[in-house]
Amino acid sequence: MAGQVTHRVARTGDNPFLKGVAALSTLAGWVSAAMIVVAVGITCQMIFVRAVLNQSTIWQTEMVVYLMIAATLIGLPYVQRLRGHVNVDLVPIALPPAARRVMACFTLTLSAAVVAVMLWYGFDYWHFAWERGWRSDTIWGVRLWIPYMALPVGFGLLLLQLIADLVALLLRIDAPFGLEES
Amino acid sequence: TELRLSHQWSNNDVRHKVAQIVADHVAEADVDLEIKIFGSKSLFKPREQYKPLSRGQLDMTVFPLSYAGGQQPAFNLTLMPGLVKNHDHAARLNDSEFMDEIEAKMAEDDVMTLVHGYLAGGFVGKDKCITKPADVDGLQMRAAGKAFEQMLAGAGASIASMSSADIYNAMQTGVLNAANTSSSSFVSYRIYEQVACYTPAGEVALWFMYQPLLMSKSKFESLTEEQQQALRDGAAKAEAFYLEEAKKEDSDSVQVFKDAGVEIATMTQEDFDAWREIAKATSYKNFVENVPDGQKLLDMALSVE
Amino acid sequence: MDPLILGALVAICTIAVLFSGVSVALGLLIVSGGFLVMFDGMRSLELMPELFFGSLNSFALLSIPMFIIMGASIASTRAGADLYEALERWLTRIPGGLVISNLGACALFAAMSGSSPATCAAIGKMGIPEMRKRGYPDGVAAGSIAAGGTLGILIPPSVTMIVYGIATETSIGRLFLAGVIPGLLLVVLFMAWSLFSTWKSGNAQVLTAGSYSWRQKFEILPRVLPFLIIILGVLYAMYGGIATPSETAAVGALLCIVIAMVIYKLWSPSGLWVILRDSTRESVMILFIIAAAGVFSYMLSSLFITQSIAEWIGTLDVNRWVLMGAINLFLLVAGFFLPPVAVILMAAPILMPIITIAGFDPIWFAVVLTINMEIGLISPPVGLNLYVINGIAPDISLKTILYGSLPFVGCMVLAIILLCIFPDLATWLPDAVMGDAV
Ligand code: NA
Ligand code: NA
Numbered sequence: 001m002a003g004q005v006t007h008r009v010a011r012t013g014d015n016p017f018l019k020g021v022a023a024l025s026t027l028a029g030w031v032s033a034a035m036i037v038v039a040v041g042i043t044c045q046m047i048f049v050r051a052v053l054n055q056s057t058i059w060q061t062e063m064v065v066y067l068m069i070a071a072t073l074i075g076l077p078y079v080q081r082l083r084g085h086v087n088v089d090l091v092p093i094a095l096p097p098a099a100r101r102v103m104a105c106f107t108l109t110l111s112a113a114v115v116a117v118m119l120w121y122g123f124d125y126w127h128f129a130w131e132r133g134w135r136s137d138t139i140w141g142v143r144l145w146i147p148y149m150a151l152p153v154g155f156g157l158l159l160l161q162l163i164a165d166l167v168a169l170l171l172r173i174d175a176p177f178g179l180e181e182s
Numbered sequence: 183t184e185l186r187l188s189h190q191w192s193n194n195d196v197r198h199k200v201a202q203i204v205a206d207h208v209a210e211a212d213v214d215l216e217i218k219i220f221g222s223k224s225l226f227k228p229r230e231q232y233k234p235l236s237r238g239q240l241d242m243t244v245f246p247l248s249y250a251g252g253q254q255p256a257f258n259l260t261l262m263p264g265l266v267k268n269h270d271h272a273a274r275l276n277d278s279e280f281m282d283e284i285e286a287k288m289a290e291d292d293v294m295t296l297v298h299g300y301l302a303g304g305f306v307g308k309d310k311c312i313t314k315p316a317d318v319d320g321l322q323m324r325a326a327g328k329a330f331e332q333m334l335a336g337a338g339a340s341i342a343s344m345s346s347a348d349i350y351n352a353m354q355t356g357v358l359n360a361a362n363t364s365s366s367s368f369v370s371y372r373i374y375e376q377v378a379c380y381t382p383a384g385e386v387a388l389w390f391m392y393q394p395l396l397m398s399k400s401k402f403e404s405l406t407e408e409q410q411q412a413l414r415d416g417a418a419k420a421e422a423f424y425l426e427e428a429k430k431e432d433s434d435s436v437q438v439f440k441d442a443g444v445e446i447a448t449m450t451q452e453d454f455d456a457w458r459e460i461a462k463a464t465s466y467k468n469f470v471e472n473v474p475d476g477q478k479l480l481d482m483a484l485s486v487e
Numbered sequence: 488m489d490p491l492i493l494g495a496l497v498a499i500c501t502i503a504v505l506f507s508g509v510s511v512a513l514g515l516l517i518v519s520g521g522f523l524v525m526f527d528g529m530r531s532l533e534l535m536p537e538l539f540f541g542s543l544n545s546f547a548l549l550s551i552p553m554f555i556i557m558g559a560s561i562a563s564t565r566a567g568a569d570l571y572e573a574l575e576r577w578l579t580r581i582p583g584g585l586v587i588s589n590l591g592a593c594a595l596f597a598a599m600s601g602s603s604p605a606t607c608a609a610i611g612k613m614g615i616p617e618m619r620k621r622g623y624p625d626g627v628a629a630g631s632i633a634a635g636g637t638l639g640i641l642i643p644p645s646v647t648m649i650v651y652g653i654a655t656e657t658s659i660g661r662l663f664l665a666g667v668i669p670g671l672l673l674v675v676l677f678m679a680w681s682l683f684s685t686w687k688s689g690n691a692q693v694l695t696a697g698s699y700s701w702r703q704k705f706e707i708l709p710r711v712l713p714f715l716i717i718i719l720g721v722l723y724a725m726y727g728g729i730a731t732p733s734e735t736a737a738v739g740a741l742l743c744i745v746i747a748m749v750i751y752k753l754w755s756p757s758g759l760w761v762i763l764r765d766s767t768r769e770s771v772m773i774l775f776i777i778a779a780a781g782v783f784s785y786m787l788s789s790l791f792i793t794q795s796i797a798e799w800i801g802t803l804d805v806n807r808w809v810l811m812g813a814i815n816l817f818l819l820v821a822g823f824f825l826p827p828v829a830v831i832l833m834a835a836p837i838l839m840p841i842i843t844i845a846g847f848d849p850i851w852f853a854v855v856l857t858i859n860m861e862i863g864l865i866s867p868p869v870g871l872n873l874y875v876i877n878g879i880a881p882d883i884s885l886k887t888i889l890y891g892s893l894p895f896v897g898c899m900v901l902a903i904i905l906l907c908i909f910p911d912l913a914t915w916l917p918d919a920v921m922g923d924a925v
């Protein structure tokens with residue numbers, strides 16, 4: 001925050017891989033936003049059913065929570081692309097350009113590594129739930145592999161976006177940490 | 183060797199004391215075994231303990247088994263209305279063929295029981311007493327467990343799902359007219375400040391929940407013979423304590439509600455039978471339909487005198 | 488290794504990782520994963536996705552995206568300008584009416600939005616250019632909006648109060664009420680400072696500039712009506728026994744979108760998309776931090792660090808107010824660098840036992856903590872509101888914004904001191920509305 005301008009969206013240039021990942025992340029963003037809207041609708045429907053019709057609500061609470069979790073996970077790559085995940089950029093700003101690039105490569109690699117771990121074990125968890133036929137412990141009893149699927153899908157897409165960010169950095173299409181020289 | 187035990191309760195809860203008795207006994211036995219207790223859900227959320235246990239990521243837990251009804255539908259029988267009549271009946275159930283069957287299901291998930299134990303509960307009503315099915319018609323209710331939700335819905339109540347921690351606020355704001363949960367939860371969440379009438383577990387009671395101390399089976403088998411014996415001995419000591427305390431919880435809760443000026447109602451044998459009729463048509467029926475060998479398990483449970 | 492030494496090691500590594508510029512949520516996951524694999528073995532590493540999912544698996548959290556949508560949909564219309572203009576027309580006779588109406592508009596907007604940056608943006612877009620046009624010093628114009636915007640998380644609804652309520656199992660409705668009077672207190676302190684500094688700057692004539700006829704004053708009132716309807720509707724639903732905070736938030740979100748479409752004629756898909764995009768971005772960012780903080784706090788607990796620190800502090804024989812001072816200092820420093828949600832989730836499991844043992848009320852503490860977080864929002868290096876002001880008025884230098892905000896930080900510190908002397912400022916209203924605490 002010392003004179004540099006932070007631009008909003010990750011750049012793709014003319015690179016087809018970067019463009020493809022950007023399109024995928026944007027699509028994920030739309031899906032995520034749609035899920036939040038649906039959650040608003042269902043919650044309002046639930047209040048109507050309970051308060052006005054005085055009936056039981058069976059599936060709504062669970063459904064909207066799963067929608068919110070899925071919206072979060074599937075929205076991750078899109079928010080990464082919009083540079084919407086907050087960070088502390090005090091040190092990167094203070095660094096000279098070359099060191100800043102190295103630092104950006106390092107943090108992106110580390111991020112990609114931890115997201116790969118989440119993807120791997122997320123897939124494992126999803127697969128376990130699917131194989132064992134786990135259901136949620138409610139009257140609705142939803143098959144848990146359905147909501148759990150958001151784990152591998154969300155982290156998979158985020159990993160893709162992080163790799164794209166790393167590629168854009170190495171090809172000098174995008175600036176490290178999105179910080180332009182001023 | 184260090185074993186990690188997770189549970190959701192505070193340090194003065196009977197279920198923590200059960201875990202502590204086992205831990206203390208094992209420590210005294212001096213067999214190079216230590217049980218580290220992570221209470222107050224400091225490690226896992228209450229309902230998220232069975233999955234890590236069955237995958238070997240957690241060693242032990244004190245756990246309401248019906249929470250894992252989504253993993254093994256048979257476990258839903260451990261929180262079925264009217265299946266257990268009182269604490270002595272519950273103790274007999276622990277040694278039955280039915281429990282062997284449940285333990286076989288646990289073994290499929292690499293889980294075993296160390297300490298058996300049931301806790302009981304009752305009903306509270308914001309404006310009136312809840313003893314028979316007709317009392318709940320048209321009320322907004324919270325029930326502990328889906329089998330109870332089905333039965334209450336069958337009696338004409340509307341169900342709002344929430345955790346027992348939310349009952350107080352929901353009653354205060356008028357979202358709920360009545361609720362059902364364990365005796366100890368009624369006391370620890372100070373529900374007596376919000377209600378007119380309490381129907382505790384007594385000679386007959388509807389709500390019994392199986393809350394054993396579970397352990398990872400392969401972890402147990404990986405221990406030495408002396409370590410296993412120390413665990414078994416500690417467990418036997420804890421189980422006797424658990425049964426006595428479970429009975430005491432009910433009478434203590436009655437005293438607390440009485441002191442708060444709440445009316446105390448009793449459920450008669452006729453009331454119990456009327457509830458059970460509704461349960462047969464709702465939760466029992468649903469259970470049998472959804473669990474492959476459900477009828478067999480249910481019959482086994484009902485056959486225990 | 489001794490858990491306390493391990494704890495110090497975790498703290499050092501967390502600071503190092505977060506300062507490397509990695510996003511906060513990923514940084515927490517990196518630190519958690521590293522320590523789990525080193526000190527707890529692979530089996531805990533396997534648990535990370537499960538813990539991540541589990542920490543989001545709560546109905547109460549749903550209110551976060553909902554309250555963010557409320558703010559975003561209103562912020563995308565000219566509603567903020569209307570609100571601000573109405574206040575200005577009525578308050579113009581008061582010396583310094585413009586800055587007062589700006590701060591009042593911030594407070595009212597805060598009552599509809601759960602987040603501070605949204606409050607800041609909605610009022611600042613109109614308020615900052617207008618104040619500068621009328622000759623208010625840049626520092627006062629930018630500082631008052633930056634500070635007024637922070638009220639978004641103190642005046643209910645509040646995203647941080649929801650997170651605190653979930654983390655500490657305190658009633659969210661009660662927390663919301665606790666923020667009301669301290670919020671109003673801050674508004675008054677902010678107004679007092681703005682007036683004083685404007686007067687001191689020598690541009691005294693700006694204080695009485697502008698005058699409106701009664702007709703103009705009444706003409707604008709209908710445009711403020713939607714706000715009052717939403718605020719009263721939300722209050723009624725939440726405290727009238729209709730719905731829980733999450734349900735209320737959903738109704739509020741729907742209502743705000745409908746009002747944006749019907750009253751402010753926001754029909755175009757691109758206009759609606761802007762609302763959705765902004766609220767999705769902010770919600771996902773916050774929920775990602777919440778989920779990652781859940782994994783982080785599992786790591787702290789699993790390595791017995793949380794328990795050991797609480798135990799250790801319990802053995803310290805210090806005056807409870809010295810303890811409270813130290814906690815405030817810690818929160819303040821953490822707030823400089825981290826977004827409020829991350830601070831609350833990382834600190835709550837460690838601080839809660841200490842707070843209760845020392846005999847402080849958790850509801851009261853939530854308010855103190857929130858004001859600390861508000862300071863963090865207008866202080867470098869991570870001050871979300873500073874970014875927003877920078878976006879609205881790029882030609883005001885960051886230094887001016889910072890110096891302009893500094894006195895408002897003073898107001899907030901004063902408010903914390905007042906809260907320590909008169910705890911009833913926070914606890915009286917919740918007790919009066921909802922009965923004594925359980
Ligand atoms: Na607010
Ligand atoms: Na800051």
